Each structure stands twice: as C-alpha cells, then as structure tokens.
Amino acid sequence: MTLYQAPQKDATFLLEYVVKFDQHCEQLRFIDTNMELANVIYEEASKLGSGVLAELNHKGDKHGATLTKGKVYSCPGFKDAYQQFINNGWTTLAGSEQFGGQGLPTVLNTAVNEIWNSANMAFALCSLLSQGAIEAITTHGSDTLKGQFLEKLISGQWTGTMNLTEPNAGSDLAAVATKALPCGDSYLITGQKIFITWGDHDMSANILHLVLARLPNAPAGVKGISLFVVPKYLPDSNGELSQLNDIKCLSLEEKMGIHASPTCAMSFGDTGGAIGYIVGEPHRGLSYMFTMMNHARQAVGLQGLAISERAYQQALSYSKERLQGVDSSGAKKAIIAYPDVRRMLMAMRSGTEAMRALAYLASADLDRACGDNGAQEAKQRVEFFTPVIKGWMTELAQELTSLNIQVHGGMGFIEESGAAQHYRDARILTIYEGTTGIQAVDLMGRKTCANNAETLRLLQEHVRLTLNEIATLNQSTTQHTSLRVIDRYLTVALNHAVDCRQWILDHALTKPEALANVSYNYLMLMGYLLGGWAMAKSALAATQLAAQGSYKDVLFLQEKCESAHFYAQYYLPRVTQHAEVIFSGLDSTFNIAL
Numbered sequence: 311m312t313l314y315q316a317p318q319k320d321a322t323f324l325l326e327y328v329v330k331f332d333q334h335c336e337q338l339r340f341i342d343t344n345m346e347l348a349n350v351i352y353e354e355a356s357k358l359g360s361g362v363l364a365e366l367n368h369k370g371d372k373h374g375a376t377l378t379k380g381k382v383y384s385c386p387g388f389k390d391a392y393q394q395f396i397n398n399g400w401t402t403l404a405g406s407e408q409f410g411g412q413g414l415p416t417v418l419n420t421a422v423n424e425i426w427n428s429a430n431m432a433f434a435l436c437s438l439l440s441q442g443a444i445e446a447i448t449t450h451g452s453d454t455l456k457g458q459f460l461e462k463l464i465s466g467q468w469t470g471t472m473n474l475t476e477p478n479a480g481s482d483l484a485a486v487a488t489k490a491l492p493c494g495d496s497y498l499i500t501g502q503k504i505f506i507t508w509g510d511h512d513m514s515a516n517i518l519h520l521v522l523a524r525l526p527n528a529p530a531g532v533k534g535i536s537l538f539v540v541p542k543y544l545p546d547s548n549g550e551l552s553q554l555n556d557i558k559c560l561s562l563e564e565k566m567g568i569h570a571s572p573t574c575a576m577s578f579g580d581t582g583g584a585i586g587y588i589v590g591e592p593h594r595g596l597s598y599m600f601t602m603m604n605h606a607r608q609a610v611g612l613q614g615l616a617i618s619e620r621a622y623q624q625a626l627s628y629s630k631e632r633l634q635g636v637d638s639s640g641a642k643k644a645i646i647a648y649p650d651v652r653r654m655l656m657a658m659r660s661g662t663e664a665m666r667a668l669a670y671l672a673s674a675d676l677d678r679a680c681g682d683n684g685a686q687e688a689k690q691r692v693e694f695f696t697p698v699i700k701g702w703m704t705e706l707a708q709e710l711t712s713l714n715i716q717v718h719g720g721m722g723f724i725e726e727s728g729a730a731q732h733y734r735d736a737r738i739l740t741i742y743e744g745t746t747g748i749q750a751v752d753l754m755g756r757k758t759c760a761n762n763a764e765t766l767r768l769l770q771e772h773v774r775l776t777l778n779e780i781a782t783l784n785q786s787t788t789q790h791t792s793l794r795v796i797d798r799y800l801t802v803a804l805n806h807a808v809d810c811r812q813w814i815l816d817h818a819l820t821k822p823e824a825l826a827n828v829s830y831n832y833l834m835l836m837g838y839l840l841g842g843w844a845m846a847k848s849a850l851a852a853t854q855l856a857a858q859g860s861y862k863d864v865l866f867l868q869e870k871c872e873s874a875h876f877y878a879q880y881y882l883p884r885v886t887q888h889a890e891v892i893f894s895g896l897d898s899t900f901n902i903a904l
Contacts, residue, residue, distance in 0.1 A: 312624040312728070314364040316356035316425045317666070319866060322349055324667055327851040328844075329417055329674045338681045340415050348418050351403070355422045358398065359429035362391050367430040370570025371731045375511065377562045377572075382510040385570040388433060392513040396466030400426075401437055405464035406448065409456070420612060420673035424666070427616030431735050432570035434616075436469055436508045438609045442602040443470025443520050447539065450590040450598040455539060458549070459518060468516040472602055473503040473540075473576065483522065483596060484531040488578065490523040490538055490586065498583025499523055499540055502560070502576065505742070509574030510542070510559040516551055517542040520602060521578065521586060522595050529593060537595030538586035540578065556584040567734030604696050606743045608672065611699035614707035614739050615665040621714035621732040622658040628718055628727075629655060645717075653880075654713045660845070660877040661710050663870075665703045667844035672699055690765045694757045695840075701749035702837020704739035711736040750829035753836070759818045759825070763811050770811070773804050773843045780850055790853055792875035799878035800842050803885035807839050810892050817895070824895035831896075835888035842882045849874035 325331040326345050335343045370385040377383075384392075395401070404419040405411020426434035444463050447455055462468040479485035488501025499521055503509075510517065519540040528534030543551040556579050563573040578584040590598050629646035637643045645651045672695040678688035711733040715722030722729040740746045758766050780797045784790055810832065817824050852870040855861040 312627040314360055314367075314429050314620055314623060316352070316359055316428070317619060318352055318356055319863070320663060320666065320870075321352060321421050321424070323851075323866070323870070324670050324848065325417070325421060327855065328667060328847050329670050331415075331417070334417070334674055334677065335415060337683070338415070338677055340413070343414060343418075348421075351414075351418065352421060352425075354398075355400065355425045358395070358400070359425035362394065363426065363429035363433055366391060366433065366570075368728055368731065370430065370432050371567075371735075372569075374569035375562060375572035377559060380558055382512065382559055382562065382572050382574065384511050384513050384572070388570065389513050391433065392436070392466075395437070401440065401466035402464050404441075405444065406460070409460040409464050411464045415674075416676040417670055417673040420669060423609065424612055424616045424619070424669075427613045428620045430570075431613055431617055432568040434613075435568065435571045436511070436513065437466065438606065438613075439472055439507055440466070440468075440470040441609070442472060442605045443518055445605045446520060446537070446598055446602040447589065449601050450537070451539075452590075455587060455589065458545065459539060462516065463518065467514060468518055469508060469511075469514040470518045470520060471506055471509050472599070472606065473506055473509075473519050473521040474599065474603075475503060475505045477502060477504055483535065486522050486524065486535055488521065488523040490525050490536060490588075491583065492525070493583070493585070495587075497523075497525075497538060497586045497588060498579060499538060499586045500579030500583050502578070504575045505563070506574045506576050507742070508572060509576045511572055515543075516545075519557070519576070519578075520589070520599070522599060523586075525592055532596045534593055535595040535599075536592050537589040537598045539589060540584050540586035544585060556581050566737055567731065568738060603743060604693075607696050607700035607749070608669075608676075610739055610743045611665075611701075611703040612669055614703035614705075614736070615662060615669055617732050617736045617739070618658065618662045618665065618707045618710040621711045621729070621736075622655070622662050624729060624732070625658060625714040625717040626655055628721075628729075632719075651717060654717050656873070656876045657880060658710045658713055660873045661706055661841075661881065663848070663873050664841035664845045664877055664881070665706065667848050668695075668840055669699060669703070671844055671847075672696075687768070690761075691769065694753070694765045694769060697749035697753040697757060698833060698836050698840060700743065701740075701746045701753070701833045702841070704736075705746055705834065706837070707736045707739055746833070747830060750833040751826065753833050754814070754825050754829040758814060758832075763815055766811050769840070770804060770808055773800070773807075773839070776843055776846050776850065777801055777804065780846060783850065783853060790871075792871040793849060793853055795875050796842075796846050796849055796878045799882040800846055803839050803842055803882045806885050806889035807835060810835060810889050813893060821895065824897065827896035827899045828892045828894075831888040831891040835885050835892070838881050838884045838888070842877060842885075845874040845877045 332344050366387045373385045375384055402411045403414045404416050407413040490497040490499050521538045521540050522535050524534055544553050544555050546552040558577050560575040560577050629651055630644050632645045633642040634645050675688045675691045679685055679692050715729045718729045721727045780793050849871045852867040856867045
C-alpha cells in the first residue's frame, strides 16, 4: 500500500510565488513570519503526517472507533498520536497569542491542515471541529467564556464539537427542538443530537459541545435558536475538571467511510439537564453557528483536496509498478504508458493542483479579511469562495478518488489495495456541513443576487487581470505554448461566466425558480473557472521564474505549466457545458410527476 508524502514542492511554490507569502506577512503585520519559517513548519508537519498519521489511516479504517459501556474508545494508536500532535503544538498554529496560540497566518495553517487530512482524514476531523469551536467562541463569546475555554481548546487539551442535527431536523434547523432552561448563571440543556463527529472519545481530557437549543418562549423558526457551550466534564472554580455533565453517547453510526472518526448520537439532560453556557445573545445562535460552519465548510473543501492528493499518489505509484502488455521490443510495459491511464493521472494531478492553489488564495483572503487595508473586499471574496470551495472541491474529489480505483482496475475494487478507502472516505464530503445543493443555493442567492452580483463582477475582473498579465508576457516572446493555450481556454470560460452573470441578473426577479434549477451548474461553473484562474496564476509565476533563471528546479517549473495546460484543455471546457445548462434555465426540471 502506497505511503503518503506531503506535496512540499508544490505547496511551498504556491506559498512563495502565488500567494507571495513574505509580502503577505509584511502587509498584515505577521511579525517574524516568512517563507523560511513556513518551510521549516511544513517540513516538520510532513514528518508527522507521513510517518505517524498516514500509517494509522488503514488501521483506523479496519478497526474504527468503539463504544463500550457508554464510553467511546478511539482506534488503537490514535490516542498516542493525538498526544504527540498536541505536544508538538500543531493545534496552536493559527490560534490567538492571547490564549496560547502562535498567531500564524491562516494560509500557512491551511497548507499544514492539508497534510493532516491527506495522511489521516478521520483523525484530522477531531482538530477540524475544534478549530471551528475556537472561531465561534473567539468571535461571539463573552470574555468569561474566552478565558474559561479558549486556552484549553487552542492547546488541544480539550476538543470541540458542533451539535446541530437532530432526528427530526436534518438541514432544516428551524425544526431544532433541543431545549435550554435558565438556571442561575447557566442553562439546563435537554434533547438529542445525531451525526456528531468526534462527539465522544478518549483522546482529550474534555470535550466542549457547541449546541443549538431553544430558550422558553423563543420565537419560532431559526430566529428562536440560541447557542450554548456544554462541556463533557464541568470545570470547577479553579478550572480543574470535576464532575461528568449530564451527557452521554447513545450509539455510534456504522458508516460507509471515515470509520476511525466516531459519529455519535448524543443525549443531553437524561437526568435533569446538562449544564451549558450561552454564547453571545439569546436567539442569535444560528448566525453564531454559521461562523463555525463557514470555517468548517472551507475545511471540508480542503479535505476534498487532501483525499484527492492521497488518491493521486496511490494511482501514480500503482501505474508505474503494474505491468501489462508489451512495447515494440516485446518487453513488458507499465500501464502508465497507456494514453487513457495518462489521461486519468493528469486529470487527478491537474485537478488536485487547481484545488490547492484556489484553497491557498482563499485562505490568504481570510487573513486579509482580519486586517486593515482592503478587509471588506477580502471578506466579500471569502464569503463567495466558501460555497465554491466546499461544493466544487468536494464534488471534484468524488471524480478523482473514483479515477484512482479505475487506474487500479480490478485491484481498485478490492479493499486490500486501499484505493476503495479513499473513495469511501471522500463520499461524505459533499454531504456534511451542508450538501452541494445547499452550497449552490447559497452561492446563487446570498453570495450573488443579494449584492447584485458585484462580488462576482470583481472576481471576474481579477481573472481578467491575470489574463492581461499572460497576454503581456506572450507578446514579449513566442515560446510560451502552454500559456497561449491557457489564455485561449480561460478567456472563453471567462466570457461564458460574464454572460452567466448577466443571465442571473436578468432572471433574479422574474424567474427565481430558474435560478434554483441551475444553481448547481452555476456553482460548478465557478469552481472550474476559479480553478483555471488559480492554475493560470501558477503557470504565470512558473514562466516568469524560468525566464529569470533563479529557480533551481527547472523541470518542476515546466511541469507546473504543463499541468495548467492540461487543466485548460480538460476542465475549462466544462465551463461552457455548465453555461449552456444555465442559459436553458433547466425549464424541464418539473415537467414530469416523478
């Protein structure tokens, strides 16, 4: 089974020459943070990811988490790995320095988080949810809550969860029925939640559940939901853990994938009420939870990239080793020599590189959104990027992990090869933290129509600026074949996207049902377009470096351009396809009584 190696060369190239990390840190006042430090951090993360976490991935799939006498136990080896993980400070990278974090840029944390998710996605889910809890408490919690909980969460000594879904309320959060009764300075929480990722386990000393619940006489619907922090163990006045709260795990779900990640059905208040502490103001819990959810949505998009990278590495290794057929001399040849296998490998490679570049660009905007200059525009881009990254990257991951199985042929269908695990693990990504359909409606409505498509227009101008840079470089020489191809295909794709923007504006008021019909196609169109833009920026940087002659690995620069070349030919025509669907309005969607 192929071992995982972090894609350090591509990651550091993107950080240094596409994100322009040193300039990024200087502008946003990340003192003493630069590419030299980023390289060291990435290399150390690679060692833990490749050497410890990746080796537990297949074991976790086979063994899974277990529930015994009301207690959840992680897969053998996970608890020791988590202790090593927090002892090395990996949970603290982007945390606030005020509460023990290192205060490093989000974009660097994103690069490191890819490693954890490629190495062992089930393991990485634990800290992913904790980071979301940190974000919610930091943004909306009182000073008391911050002082009580943030240091423990950031250090990783305690972990966090997100409790939204109930047996009677899936994505319809207006139907949340969990109750919260005032009790002095706290509240008594009663109700059940399902599908709670890492809802119980033995890896950390305590677990903080962020729970949506209703106060007495709360308004109906989503406007009557409040958010509470409900610890598994209650801390005393000195912050030491004292008694077990009125919380228990009722069962673990048997899942298609991510077996080592315990997905729990949780019960609160079976014997009177679980003690919880309100976050922010009453009845504003859903908007607070969206802070956590939007963090998680970008993180899940990153999981799509991560699992695709793991699958690509496995497919590439297998294709070089698997002999089938003979060459012109009669010698056996590896299947990587066959055109269709090359097509699949290049689809995996270029798709993965596009996702990585886009994820880094979006994460850099997360940093800018917290800065001074241009923060508002960056925040708007982040809001637009979020459903695209969550929706498009996880949908593309379905295709790429499936291609890994196809490259393996019959062996891919056999669990022994490990290819099926990546496919199974990836399948949840388009579902949790809001399905692709939810992301698409959000992108069409709140992120596009709500501001008259202005954020979309500005983003399309960024694509146009990159095309102008490519055109200027192409005018200076005739040698950049890949850039000329990228220019041609990306220009066509952008023009279709501009036409789609106008179509959306023309129909927003008169035919809202048509916008809903084509929202999925709009999301996928934007994904392929922005992926193409990110690849164009990568190819432009590689071409400029090659011309300067200062970058030692000339072959890598050539490969970056050729990968972008393939993406342009293979993926950008899908923009045209999705545009044609949009222009049709899919008016036949409800023509048959299914």
